[in-house]
Amino acid sequence: MSDVYTEKLIEHFRNPRNTGEIEDADAKVTVGNPVCGDVMSFTMKVRKEGDKEIIEDIKFKTFGCAAAIASSDILAELAKGKTIEEAKKLSYESLVKELGGLPPVKVHCTKMAVEGLQKLIEEYEKKKKQQ
Amino acid sequence: MNRYVYLDNNSTTPVDPRVLDAMLPFLKEKWGNPNNVHRKGREAREAVEDAREKVEKMINCKDGGVYFTSGGTESNNWALKGVAFANKDKGKHIIATPIEHKCILNTCKWLEKQGFDITYLKVDKEGFINLEELENALRKDTILVSIMLANNEIGTLEPVKEACQIVKEKSDAYFHTDACQAIGKTEVDVEELGVDLMTISGHKFYAPKGIGALYIRNGVKIDPLLHGGGQEKGRRSGTENVAGIVGMGKAAELVMEEVSKDKEKLRRLQKRIIEGITSRLEKVYLNGPSDLNKRLPGNVNFSIEGVEGESTVMMLDEYGIEVSTGSACSSTKLVPSHVLIAIGLRPEIAHGSIRISAGRFNTDEDVDYFLEVFPEVVNKLREISPLWKG
Numbered sequence: 001m002s003d004v005y006t007e008k009l010i011e012h013f014r015n016p017r018n019t020g021e022i023e024d025a026d027a028k029v030t031v032g033n034p035v036c037g038d039v040m041s042f043t044m045k046v047r048k049e050g051d052k053e054i055i056e057d058i059k060f061k062t063f064g065c066a067a068a069i070a071s072s073d074i075l076a077e078l079a080k081g082k083t084i085e086e087a088k089k090l091s092y093e094s095l096v097k098e099l100g101g102l103p104p105v106k107v108h109c110t111k112m113a114v115e116g117l118q119k120l121i122e123e124y125e126k127k128k129k130q131q
Numbered sequence: 132m133n134r135y136v137y138l139d140n141n142s143t144t145p146v147d148p149r150v151l152d153a154m155l156p157f158l159k160e161k162w163g164n165p166n167n168v169h170r171k172g173r174e175a176r177e178a179v180e181d182a183r184e185k186v187e188k189m190i191n192c193k194d195g196g197v198y199f200t201s202g203g204t205e206s207n208n209w210a211l212k213g214v215a216f217a218n219k220d221k222g223k224h225i226i227a228t229p230i231e232h233k234c235i236l237n238t239c240k241w242l243e244k245q246g247f248d249i250t251y252l253k254v255d256k257e258g259f260i261n262l263e264e265l266e267n268a269l270r271k272d273t274i275l276v277s278i279m280l281a282n283n284e285i286g287t288l289e290p291v292k293e294a295c296q297i298v299k300e301k302s303d304a305y306f307h308t309d310a311c312q313a314i315g316k317t318e319v320d321v322e323e324l325g326v327d328l329m330t331i332s333g334h335k336f337y338a339p340k341g342i343g344a345l346y347i348r349n350g351v352k353i354d355p356l357l358h359g360g361g362q363e364k365g366r367r368s369g370t371e372n373v374a375g376i377v378g379m380g381k382a383a384e385l386v387m388e389e390v391s392k393d394k395e396k397l398r399r400l401q402k403r404i405i406e407g408i409t410s411r412l413e414k415v416y417l418n419g420p421s422d423l424n425k426r427l428p429g430n431v432n433f434s435i436e437g438v439e440g441e442s443t444v445m446m447l448d449e450y451g452i453e454v455s456t457g458s459a460c461s462s463t464k465l466v467p468s469h470v471l472i473a474i475g476l477r478p479e480i481a482h483g484s485i486r487i488s489a490g491r492f493n494t495d496e497d498v499d500y501f502l503e504v505f506p507e508v509v510n511k512l513r514e515i516s517p518l519w520k521g
Contacts, residue, residue, distance in 0.1 A: 005445075013442070014449055019515040034479035034518060037439055037467070041517035061517040065441040069515070 005066060006100035013066040018076035020059045027123040031116045038064035040072050040112055044120045046084065053084045058120070067106035068113075074098050075113040084121055090114060133451035136497045140335075140490030141283050141312060141430055142455055146378070147337035147491070153381035154339070157374040165371050166362065175373050182380025186344055189383040190310075190329065191320040195348035198363045199376050202343035203311040203332030204234040205356065209345055209367070210307045210328045211238045213353035214275045215247055221303070222272025223247045226265065228289070229473040230254055230282050232309060236469070252278075256474050257420045258287030266297050273304040280324075281313040284470040284486060285419030286430030288313070295325040305351055311335050311343075315386050315491075316428045317394055327351050333375065337491060338382035342375030393491050397429035400489040400498050404431045407502040412509055418471060418484060429489035434471075434480045437519030438512040443485055446508045452501055455486040479518070 005013075021028075025043035032039040040062045047056040058076040062069050074095050079087050095110040096102050102110065137145065157178060163171030165179045179199075186197045200206045215225065227239055229251045239249045250268045252260045260278060269276075276298045278289050295306045307328040313319050315336025321329055328351060333342035347353060347366070359368025402423060408415055414436035420426040435443065440456025447454055467481035476484075487501070513519040 010445070010449075013445060016515065030517060034482070035477075037478075037482040039517050061515050063437065063516040063518045064439050066445040068439075069442060 003103050005103070008098075008100045009067065009070045009102070012070035012073045012099070016060075016069060016073040018059050018073050018080075019061065021061065022057055022059050027120045027127065029116055029119040029123055031119060032064070032112050034063065038062070038068045038109065038112060040064070040068065040116050042072070042076075042116045042120055044124065046124060055079050055082055055084065055087055058117075060116075064109065065106070067102060067109040070099060071095055071109040071113040072116075075110075075117055079117055084124070087117060088121060090117060134497075134500050135451045136493075136500055137453050138487045138489060138493065138497065138501060139453045139455050140493075141286075141427075141486060141488035143334045143340065144315070144337045144490050145492060146339050147382060147385060149385060150338055150378045150381045154374045154378040157377050161373075163373075165373060166360070175371075178377050178380075179371055179373060182376045182383075185380040185383040185387075186331065187346075189314070189319075189387050190331070190346060191322050192346055193322055195321075195346065195351070196364075197331070197344045197346050198367050199371060199379075200343045200345055200367060201341055201372070202334070203232070203309070203330055204343075206330035206332070206343050206345040207232065207234045207309055208238050209356040210330060210353070211235065211242065211275065211277060213356055214305055214307070214328070214351070215242055215245075217352040217354040218274040218305075219247075222270070222274045224250070224270050224273040226250045226252065226268050226273060226276040226278075226304075228252050228254060228260055228278055230258055230284075230287070230470045231277065231279055232283060232311070233469075235277060235279075235309060248272075254287075254473055257425075258282050258285050258289075258470070258474050259420075259425075260289055260294065262290065262293055262297060265294055266301055269298065269302045269304065271302075273302050275305050275307060277307040277309070279309040279312075280319065280329075281310070281316070281427040281430075282419070282470060283312045284468055284484075285432045285474065286312075286427035287419055288317075288425050288427060291326065292324050299325065312427055312430075315382075315390065315393070316397060316430075318390055321346055321348075328353075331379075333379040333382060336382050336386055338379040339375060342372055342379045344379070389491070394428045396491075396493075397489050398423060400493055400495070401426070401429050401431055403495070403498050404487055404489070404501065407498070408433055408505065411502065411506040416480070418474065418476070429493075431487040431489075433485050433487075434476065435483045435485060435509055436480070437483070437516045438509055439482050440484050442512055443483075443508060446512060447504065450504045450508070452504060455488075456484055 022043040060072040092110040163175035165176035311332040329346040471481035
């Protein structure tokens with residue numbers, strides 16, 4: 001595991017592709033705590049294709065270090081286009097791998113991003129049941 | 132192409148080219164061991180003693196001497212442990228502040244485990260100690276008081292002279308000050324301050340890393356930290372780092388010649404940075420003294436609402452600007468700086484702290500570029516922050 005930020009991470013930090021908020025989102029969550037130095041808020045839009053539910057878009061707003069911002073962006077990249085069932089299996093390790101490695105003290109950022117996705121899905125499914 | 136602007140001089144300073152030039156012969160042809168009596172040895176000894184004289188002169192040392200060490204951390208460890216163990220029969224009480232550098236605080240923590248009793252004075256929201264509290268904290272068994280001259284994060288210039296007077300009047304304790312940040316940025320005079328021990332670090336005043344010193348007044352009872360061949364009058368063993376010592380000597384000479392000019396420039400740049408940030412951004416809060424006469428010249432520390440410090444540092448780095456967040460030594464930890472917590476900042480505000488510190492080689496153009504880029508970076512990060520409701 002690398003002790004410094006990879007070029008890929010820095011690129012996602014410098015030019016995140018998925019920032020902002022989806023206005024007519026199907027789910028909206030916030031994870032983390034400002035006291036700990038990281039807060040991530042995510043919005044998600046899902047579309048149906050036959051009996052499949054596909055994540056059409058995820059956008060984020062993140063307060064945190066470069067790793068937190070890059071992890072949020074990579075999460076959105078990896079989750080987009082996946083079905084809800086596939087997205088449930090997304091692990092923080094796959095985010096670390098996608099970023100080309102992370103300093104050990106920053107791995108919690110990827111865990112927080114994955115927690116955000118799981119909560120998005122939970123909220124989406126809860127809303128679906130209520131309808 | 133972006134400019135390159137280094138505004139992190141409280142972390143370390145660049146080696147002055149004149150310092151490097153003075154050092155090079157001692158890494159090339161003058162490689163002797165100063166403890167030898169032959170020609171090569173004498174040549175090195177002469178250079179070491181010449182450098183000692185310059186460092187002593189820089190701090191106006193008249194009663195006692197300067198002993199070379201590997202840097203600020205060693206000097207601080209030595210001052211505290213050396214005095215504690217040499218004077219433990221007199222007492223086991225030590226007074227310090229909660230905003231000292233980690234090498235003081237962690238030494239205190241270790242001394243507590245060895246049976247010493249440490250009192251940490253409170254500091255106010257600008258980082259200043261309270262002299263009355265210091266007076267009340269003194270006890271019969273107090274053997275040492277250690278209060279830094281200038282805080283490395285928020286630039287507080289502690290009232291060391293006044294504190295030292297109180298300690299001398301009301302107790303038999305020794306007084307140590309960590310002057311790592313102050314030297315080179317402002318005048319430091321051990322006679323005026325009245326301190327018994329003072330820590331000096333070369334790389335904070337344009338000498339290289341790995342060289343420092345401890346000033347010890349005559350009559351101070353202190354044990355060595357390093358035992359061995361008896362160098363430095365038996366007080367600090369180990370073959371001298373001759374090139375480093377020569378470099379620090381040259382750096383001291385330059386400080387004597389240039390500190391008043393440097394100080395004036397650092398004050399001007401500091402004022403420009405503070406006013407520039409305040410006028411260009413809303414919800415930014417200056418940490419540390421607002422009265423610049425009580426603040427380390429060149430040091431600026433702001434909390435920026437809605438953004439986290441490390442990402443600000445990283446984004447500025449993309450523009451070729453180098454600054455710090457919290458304490459550079461703590462940036463691998465996920466806890467906000469102990470100094471910012473001690474002055475009462477909420478953790479979420481402390482996480483957004485940025486330290487900008489100017490040095491001898493900065494120019495007004497550096498500050499122009501910084502002030503042009505900084506608001507852009509903050510606004511970019513605020514735009515993607517869920518905590519920013521601007």
